[in-house]
Amino acid sequence: MQARRHSRDFISFCDNDYLSLAFDPRVIAAATKAAREWGCGAGASRLVTGDCPLNGKLETRLAEMKGLPAARVFGSGYLANVGTIPALIGRGDTILMDELSHACMHAGARLSGAEIRIFRHNDLDHARALAGTAHGQILVLTETVFSMDGDLAPLEALAALCEEHEAWLMTDDAHGLGVVTDDNPAHLQMGTLSKAAGAYGGYVCGPAPVIDLLTSRARSLVYTTGLPPPVLAAAIKALEIMQAEPELGLRARGHAKRFCSLMGLPEPSSVIVPMILGAEAHAMSISAELEAAGYLVTAIRPPTVPEGTSRLRITFSAGHSEAHVEGLADALKRALA
Ligand SMILES: *Cc1c(COP(=O)(O)O)cnc(C)c1O
Numbered sequence: 001m002q003a004r005r006h007s008r009d010f011i012s013f014c015d016n017d018y019l020s021l022a023f024d025p026r027v028i029a030a031a032t033k034a035a036r037e038w039g040c041g042a043g044a045s046r047l048v049t050g051d052c053p054l055n056g057k058l059e060t061r062l063a064e065m066k067g068l069p070a071a072r073v074f075g076s077g078y079l080a081n082v083g084t085i086p087a088l089i090g091r092g093d094t095i096l097m098d099e100l101s102h103a104c105m106h107a108g109a110r111l112s113g114a115e116i117r118i119f120r121h122n123d124l125d126h127a128r129a130l131a132g133t134a135h136g137q138i139l140v141l142t143e144t145v146f147s148m149d150g151d152l153a154p155l156e157a158l159a160a161l162c163e164e165h166e167a168w169l170m171t172d173d174a175h176g177l178g179v180v181t182d183d184n185p186a187h188l189q190m191g192t193l194s195k196a197a198g199a200y201g202g203y204v205c206g207p208a209p210v211i212d213l214l215t216s217r218a219r220s221l222v223y224t225t226g227l228p229p230p231v232l233a234a235a236i237k238a239l240e241i242m243q244a245e246p247e248l249g250l251r252a253r254g255h256a257k258r259f260c261s262l263m264g265l266p267e268p269s270s271v272i273v274p275m276i277l278g279a280e281a282h283a284m285s286i287s288a289e290l291e292a293a294g295y296l297v298t299a300i301r302p303p304t305v306p307e308g309t310s311r312l313r314i315t316f317s318a319g320h321s322e323a324h325v326e327g328l329a330d331a332l333k334r335a336l337a
Pocket residue numbers: 076077078079102104143147172174175192193194200201202
């Protein structure tokens with residue numbers, strides 16, 4: 001949550017290091033030790049000689065945290081999605097996906113060759129209608145916590161819909177891990193180690209036969225170099241801290257709640273608070289005023305979000321202090337006045 005730009009220090013309210021673990025001395029020490037022991041790079045694909053044992057250790061922890069039988073680590077969350085979706089489903093099958101699903105889920109869906117049907121954001125009736133006429137195997141894709149809006153998917157209802165249609169549910173938990181840890185009924189759960197885990201890499205958790213299949217079939221796993229050992233060690237240590245100190249996630253969520261109450265916004269469901277400002281130029285000018293006051297909140301514009309919904313995407317982390325949160329709210333009120 002500290003950021004430096006043009007040799008000036010800022011308090012960042014727009015990064016995804018939600019638990020402030022990227023700079024945690026314990027995480028840094030684990031990465032340093034791994035660099036000495038295993039080197040800075042993996043040297044090859046995991047299927048050749050790049051499968052440093054830290055991969056297995058990280059996978060065991062991820063599967064345990066998610067309460068699923070097995071896990072596979074990928075080079076990034078993006079690579080996890082573009083590799084997993086086409087490995088599971090193909091021509092003659094159907095993908096149903098929430099319209100606000102991340103770009104890499106859309107990319108994976110396109111690569112699969114399956115028919116893609118997009119339902120309106122969190123609209124169960126729309127999803128049900130599309131499922132009614134679907135062909136082949138059905139895969140339903142959504143996010144647990146939506147990256148640009150911070151709201152949650154109706155996972156129990158989607159899981160029930162999947163059961164009715166013998167479909168699979170796969171969720172992207174990029175913004176949930178360590179922060180919004182509600183039970184997740186999805187069969188396949190992917191996510192990233194680059195946000196609350198403060199490191200880098202992606203993962204997919206699910207039934208052991210599916211995970212085994214990914215190891216031979218996911219092209220973005222087979223044909224790319226394994227993650228650097230220091231990155232794996234950092235992720236393992238960060239997950240250990242995340243599990244031992246649930247107060248970190250609670251603290252970040254407390255900041256988001258406090259900010260919303262100061263601004264008269266509805267209570268947030270996560271640590272992502274969108275302030276939708278409409279026109280691109282308006283969002284840019286409010287962002288510039290905040291920057292002048294020492295707060296970094298980058299404006300998010302089309303095509304990342306729909307036309308006319310340019311926004312400040314404000315994110316809170318465990319490393320913020322109450323004074324930071326109050327300072328941001330004051331600066332924002334002044335900028336909007
Ligand atoms: C960031 C993000 C990803 C990609 O993760 P990386 O590890 O950064 O590639 C995937 N899905 C969602 C929802 C994200 O926000």
